[in-house]
Amino acid sequence: MSEKIAVLGAGSWGTVLANLLTENGHDVTIWAYLQKDTDEINNKHTNEHYLPGLRLNEKLVANTDLAESVKDADLVLFVVPTNVVRGVAKQLLPILEKTDKKPVIVSAAKGLEVGTYDRVSQVIQSVIPAEQTNGVVVISGPSHAEDTSVKDITTLTAASTNLEAAQYVQHVFANSYFRLYTNQDVIGVEMGAALKNVIAIGAGALHGLGYGDNAKAALITRGLAEISRLGVKMGADPLTFIGLSGVGDLIVTATSRHSRNWRCGNQLGHGEKLQDVLDNMGQVVEGVSTAKVAHELAQKEGVEMPITDAIYAVLYEDKPIKQAITDLMQRESKPEFDY
Ligand SMILES: NC(=O)C1=CN([C@@H]2O[C@H](COP(=O)(O)OP(=O)(O)OC[C@H]3O[C@@H](n4cnc5c(N)ncnc54)[C@H](O)[C@@H]3O)[C@@H](O)[C@H]2O)C=CC1
Numbered sequence: 447m448s449e450k451i452a453v454l455g456a457g458s459w460g461t462v463l464a465n466l467l468t469e470n471g472h473d474v475t476i477w478a479y480l481q482k483d484t485d486e487i488n489n490k491h492t493n494e495h496y497l498p499g500l501r502l503n504e505k506l507v508a509n510t511d512l513a514e515s516v517k518d519a520d521l522v523l524f525v526v527p528t529n530v531v532r533g534v535a536k537q538l539l540p541i542l543e544k545t546d547k548k549p550v551i552v553s554a555a556k557g558l559e560v561g562t563y564d565r566v567s568q569v570i571q572s573v574i575p576a577e578q579t580n581g582v583v584v585i586s587g588p589s590h591a592e593d594t595s596v597k598d599i600t601t602l603t604a605a606s607t608n609l610e611a612a613q614y615v616q617h618v619f620a621n622s623y624f625r626l627y628t629n630q631d632v633i634g635v636e637m638g639a640a641l642k643n644v645i646a647i648g649a650g651a652l653h654g655l656g657y658g659d660n661a662k663a664a665l666i667t668r669g670l671a672e673i674s675r676l677g678v679k680m681g682a683d684p685l686t687f688i689g690l691s692g693v694g695d696l697i698v699t700a701t702s703r704h705s706r707n708w709r710c711g712n713q714l715g716h717g718e719k720l721q722d723v724l725d726n727m728g729q730v731v732e733g734v735s736t737a738k739v740a741h742e743l744a745q746k747e748g749v750e751m752p753i754t755d756a757i758y759a760v761l762y763e764d765k766p767i768k769q770a771i772t773d774l775m776q777r778e779s780k781p782e783f784d785y
């Protein structure tokens with residue numbers, strides 16, 4: 447099967463997925479925000495800022511014109527930062543309204559929108575009515591672009607309430623090194639994806655401060671406990687958090703130097719200022735804005751998220767990290783699980 451695909455976002459993950467889909471035999475256009483990125487992909491077949499050293503398939507075409515990029519697309523993949531998704535969806539809607547074509551919309555972004563607290567698929571669905579699409583699917587899992595770009599084994603979840611759409615996405619993306627599993631718990635998949643980025647900042651900070659493996663395992667485990675707690679409160683199936691988009695993605699993000707969230711935390715642990723870290727990263731660090739959303743959402747829903755609250759206080763209230771750790775360790779003793 448060869449499909450017409452538009453990938454919206456020419457950053458690290460968008461470029462790797464567009465390249466993978468091209469190599470799977472699909473007709474792919476990647477929509478780049480900047481003309482210089484379009485020119486580099488089309489003329490040099492590279493995207494050096496995001497993926498140094500990677501040679502892209504020459505059949506992959508880039509375009510800065512959204513209407514041309516999505517023309518006749520069977521599948522439109524959103525891979526822009528979470529807080530940009532609404533703006534891109536608003537540009538996409540009038541284009542879809544002018545055609546009879548109803549693409550499957552796929553989201554690969556991991557975050558919660560500032561202000562609305564929406565998950566990414568909710569943002570998309572609040573802008574683009576269901577009748578303009580053939581289903582909305584979320585793809586998520588342990589998947590650093592750097593590893594997938596060199597064809598290292600990668601497994602993801604394709605989540606949708608529309609099982610047929612999820613199965614279609616599973617087949618479009620699958621190849622010898624990229625395997626997807628379907629899941630109908632969209633809430634759980636997106637909550638896990640968004641909230642693990644916050645915990646990864648904490649894991650990087652522990653590393654930067656010189657803490658050992660016990661501390662890192664404690665953070666990941668107790669982090670997963672509170673991710674699940676908020677996720678379940680929002681309607682997720684608890685089982686999803688032991689899946690690829692839950693513990694799987696938490697492990698990869700909280701232990702890898704490829705992770706922008708982990709690197710952000712690591713630099714904070716070394717005493718750097720948040721604004722300097724973000725200015726120098728040159729890529730999106732989703733966990734910073736999601737920490738704010740998660741902190742506010744947890745308060746609104748009455749859900750206890752002590753680690754997320756501590757990371758919020760470090761990021762937004764200048765709380766010293768060591769003080770945040772001391773305060774966490776001195777919380778009232780309690781059972782491991784609240785049934
Ligand atoms: N990099 C990775 O390994 C993975 C990333 N993701 C998720 O994918 C999403 C995108 O991440 P990356 O590709 O890594 O980000 P990135 O920082 O590498 O690239 C972001 C892209 O968005 C574009 N952009 C920025 N502002 C824009 C705007 N206003 N309108 C349109 N485009 C705009 C930039 O030009 C750039 O091409 C994030 O939600 C991230 O969590 C998910 C899995 C893996």
Ligand SMILES: O=C(CO)COP(=O)(O)O
Pocket residue numbers: 556587588589590591643646695698699704705706707708730731732
């Ligand atoms: O989601 C990711 C890996 O699965 C990417 O994580 P970072 O955004 O922290 O690099």
